[in-house]
Amino acid sequence: MRVTELTGLPDGVPEHLEDEGIEELYPPQAEAVERGVTEGESLVASVPTASGKTLIAELAMLAAVERGEKALYIVPLRALAGEKASAFERFERFGLSVGVSTGNYESDGERLANNDVIVATSEKVDSLVRNGAAWVDQLGCVVADEVHLVDDAHRGPTLEVTLAKLRARVDGLQTVALSATVGNADELASWLDAELVDSDWRPIELRTGVHYGQALHLDDGTTRELPVERGESQTAAIVRDTLHDDGSTLVFVNSRRNAEGAAKRLANVVAKELGDDQRVALAEIAEEIRAVSDTETSETLASAVERGAAFHHAGLAKEHRELVEEAFRDRLVRTVCATPTLAAGVNTPARRVVVRDWQRYDGDAGGMQPLDVLEVHQMFGRAGRPGLDPYGEAVLVTDDHDGLEGLFEKYIYADPEPVRSKLAAEPALRTHVLATVATGFATTRDDLLDFLDGTLYAEQTDEAGRLASVTDDVLAYLDANGFVERDGDGLRASETGHLVSRLYVDPMSAAEMIHGLREADDDTTPLGFYHLVSRTPDMYELYLRSGDRETYTELLYEREAEIPGSTPSEFSEGEFEDWLAALKTATLMEDWTEELDEERIAERYGVGPGDIRGKTETAEWLLGAAERLAGELDLDCVRAVRDARKRVDYGVREELLDLAGVRGVGRKRARRLYRAGVEDRSELRNADKATVLGALRGRRKTAESVLAAAGHPNPEMDAVTADPEAAPEENGGTNDGATDGTDDDGQASLGDFE
DNA sequence: CTCCACCATTTATAGACAGCATGTC
DNA sequence: CTATAAATGGTGGAG
Numbered sequence: 001m002r003v004t005e006l007t008g009l010p011d012g013v014p015e016h017l018e019d020e021g022i023e024e025l026y027p028p029q030a031e032a033v034e035r036g037v038t039e040g041e042s043l044v045a046s047v048p049t050a051s052g053k054t055l056i057a058e059l060a061m062l063a064a065v066e067r068g069e070k071a072l073y074i075v076p077l078r079a080l081a082g083e084k085a086s087a088f089e090r091f092e093r094f095g096l097s098v099g100v101s102t103g104n105y106e107s108d109g110e111r112l113a114n115n116d117v118i119v120a121t122s123e124k125v126d127s128l129v130r131n132g133a134a135w136v137d138q139l140g141c142v143v144a145d146e147v148h149l150v151d152d153a154h155r156g157p158t159l160e161v162t163l164a165k166l167r168a169r170v171d172g173l174q175t176v177a178l179s180a181t182v183g184n185a186d187e188l189a190s191w192l193d194a195e196l197v198d199s200d201w202r203p204i205e206l207r208t209g210v211h212y213g214q215a216l217h218l219d220d221g222t223t224r225e226l227p228v229e230r231g232e233s234q235t236a237a238i239v240r241d242t243l244h245d246d247g248s249t250l251v252f253v254n255s256r257r258n259a260e261g262a263a264k265r266l267a268n269v270v271a272k273e274l275g276d277d278q279r280v281a282l283a284e285i286a287e288e289i290r291a292v293s294d295t296e297t298s299e300t301l302a303s304a305v306e307r308g309a310a311f312h313h314a315g316l317a318k319e320h321r322e323l324v325e326e327a328f329r330d331r332l333v334r335t336v337c338a339t340p341t342l343a344a345g346v347n348t349p350a351r352r353v354v355v356r357d358w359q360r361y362d363g364d365a366g367g368m369q370p371l372d373v374l375e376v377h378q379m380f381g382r383a384g385r386p387g388l389d390p391y392g393e394a395v396l397v398t399d400d401h402d403g404l405e406g407l408f409e410k411y412i413y414a415d416p417e418p419v420r421s422k423l424a425a426e427p428a429l430r431t432h433v434l435a436t437v438a439t440g441f442a443t444t445r446d447d448l449l450d451f452l453d454g455t456l457y458a459e460q461t462d463e464a465g466r467l468a469s470v471t472d473d474v475l476a477y478l479d480a481n482g483f484v485e486r487d488g489d490g491l492r493a494s495e496t497g498h499l500v501s502r503l504y505v506d507p508m509s510a511a512e513m514i515h516g517l518r519e520a521d522d523d524t525t526p527l528g529f530y531h532l533v534s535r536t537p538d539m540y541e542l543y544l545r546s547g548d549r550e551t552y553t554e555l556l557y558e559r560e561a562e563i564p565g566s567t568p569s570e571f572s573e574g575e576f577e578d579w580l581a582a583l584k585t586a587t588l589m590e591d592w593t594e595e596l597d598e599e600r601i602a603e604r605y606g607v608g609p610g611d612i613r614g615k616t617e618t619a620e621w622l623l624g625a626a627e628r629l630a631g632e633l634d635l636d637c638v639r640a641v642r643d644a645r646k647r648v649d650y651g652v653r654e655e656l657l658d659l660a661g662v663r664g665v666g667r668k669r670a671r672r673l674y675r676a677g678v679e680d681r682s683e684l685r686n687a688d689k690a691t692v693l694g695a696l697r698g699r700r701k702t703a704e705s706v707l708a709a710a711g712h713p714n715p716e717m718d719a720v721t722a723d724p725e726a727a728p729e730e731n732g733g734t735n736d737g738a739t740d741g742t743d744d745d746g747q748a749s750l751g752d753f754e
Numbered sequence: 755c756t757c758c759a760c761c762a763t764t765t766a767t768a769g770a771c772a773g774c775a776t777g778t779c
Numbered sequence: 780c781t782a783t784a785a786a787t788g789g790t791g792g793a794g
Contacts, residue, residue: 102772103772123772127771255768255783503772503774504771543766622773663777664777709777
């Protein structure tokens with residue numbers, strides 16, 4: 001089908017698509033149109049990665065906008081929201097506007113209510129609905145990207161419930177669900193009352209296979225020689241081979257450490273093939289990486305990148321990841337060793353994909369578990385850059401002959417697993433039941449069950465009573481904690497229940513926080529509040545390593561009085577362990593607020609810069625919720641919680657709270673100013689300019705903007721000379737002067753440390 | 755006595771959403 | 780508890 005034959009779209013869109021080089025629709029796209037996506041028909045498209053799913057969604061949304069309705073695009077990751085939104089912005093010339101809403105980013109300008117197309121994460125959509133966003137009723141079309149993620153135990157239920165809720169609320173809502181190829185696309189279609197496009201078609205050939213011995217065994221039965229040199233790993237041989245064919249390789253491994261280790265070794269392979277120009281360009285990127293953070297992780301990454309290789313995992317700071325992704329797309333970094341972060345994230349295709357590790361450690365299962373077929377296929381799907389590579393190649397690796405056959409059976413010829421709803425579990429239902437009641441969407445138990453009947457779980461289960469019985473357990477829990485009031489058959493959320501629902505925390509987290517906040521007293525320190533939020537189910541716990549048990553048990557008894565709530569018995573294994581893990585997380589937060597630098601924290605807790613930022617972000621969010629709860633319950637600790645929250649937010653000691661609140665002043669600048677004698681905002685406003693300039697290491701522009709932000713009457717710095725007295729002394733020790741050029745941190749000396 | 759190659763033992767294990775009110779170096 | 784790879788530690792032989 002030609003794009004010019006499309007109807008129902010805003011004027012000029014078909015021609016515009018043609019100008020972009022899209023003349024003919026891909027077969028799955030054409031099928032989607034035949035089934036009515038441009039006429040408001042619901043559709044499930046179960047097709048491989050990179051086979052034009054996005055255009056299907058765009059056509060549906062454009063048609064909806066043309067009908068005068070709004071469209072919503074639900075993404076699985078915040079990082080994808082921006083990517084998708086900028087893709088849709090190319091249609092803004094046809095009079096439609098695009099807005100983004102995620103937890104950390106909200107498009108400015110017009111409010112979402114005025115945007116025709118809105119891009120958001122499923123949690124954000126859920127939250128917006130809970131908070132009563134009125135524009136939801138104007139929706140004509142909702143797109144759910146990567147809908148197979150309803151299978152995810154943690155985040156799947158949110159997507160599932162959100163879709164069910166939108167569909168129940170808006171009559172005749174067009175639902176377009178985009179999915180990877182899954183085992184039961186028909187079931188998804190039946191759940192959503194949708195047409196189905198189920199296709200294996202892809203625009204660029206994908207060859208899959210297994211490397212064993214000295215050869216690559218491909219799915220078409222052919223074998224290609226790919227020799228492994230002595231002392232070289234199979235992966236290294238594959239990377240070398242791809243490089244000789246002028247291609248890049250993406251290697252998937254099962255742990256962060258393996259990713260870093262493999263990158264180090266593969267860097268030696270890539271380095272041999274680099275030209276001088278490339279070395280220069282790579283050295284620049286390596287410097288940018290070092291500038292992001294002073295941690296060992298950052299240094300390891302930089303030194304791999306210098307040699308044309310990189311690793312990618314969640315311990316990296318967001319900026320690190322973006323630099324790696326960009327350098328890989330620019331073909332400067334020629335191989336990336338990644339944990340599954342990269343399989344689901346932004347688009348980073350490669351000529352070849354190597355799935356080195358197809359098993360992953362799972363503590364709950366007690367050992368190594370094979371990856372899902374779906375997951376491996378998602379990784380495979382990163383092979384081949386449309387329009388750039390002649391084909392993509394995805395391979396598994398084995399060193400024993402039986403494994404060769406096994407891997408073909410298990411992953412190459414196998415169909416992906418069916419998607420199964422994970423909704424009927426208490427943690428998932430707790431939050432969604434409360435929200436459903438709080439928004440008035442259900443006012444009786446029957447209402448609630450009626451609503452839940454519209455979920456995928458109901459579609460799939462043959463255990464009729466299961467959902468009802470879990471729901472009853474959850475209602476009892478919500479009742480016991482005062483979030484929901486039951487009056488005969490009627491259900492009503494309490495004031496606190498409403499707040500919990502709007503704050504978007506797990507009711508169990510809220511219950512734990514309320515309990516702790518009530519017990520907080522004069523002995524409670526910030527560490528106590530950090531512990532309180534760290535022990536809720538919304539905080540991802542730090543792992544207790546060998547030796548940590550003793551360390552933190554000792555610390556716990558030392559500081560027990562500072563922590564609100566009562567320590568569980570040392571004999572109740574799980575609970576006590578959790579309490580210790582929370583203490584470890586809390587001390588990380590404390591170190592952060594004591595202005596310890598990232599490098600030391602990373603070293604002390606065995607985490608990467610990305611973990612530190614992630615942890616503090618979560619803690620700040622939860623402390624915000626705790627603050628609101630304390631306020632709602634009229635507790636005395638509100639102030640103390642707010643201070644603890646701000647300290648985590650800024651990463652500073654108490655005396656810097658005021659200064660760090662000034663725009664342009666973070667933990668480092670605040671500390672420098674303080675040491676130069678400028679101790680708070682009002683002093684900064686009236687400060688001697690030479691002192692400020694000296695404290696900010698002679699950076700005029702910085703000094704000017706800081707003074708302006710503080711409200712200084714005349715921030716201009718032209719004729720000012722920095723006061724050397726105010727300059728931060730480079731007093732060796734903690735910052736041993738090794739941070740030249742990038743960003744010396746002038747940390748306060750933090751006293752003795754281990 | 756030092757160094758190194760090699761083998762046994764120990765150790766640690768993926769990911770990332772949300773409120774609210776404004777801005778890191 | 781079902782595994783695996785890297786890091787660490789220990790041993791013995793060569794120089």
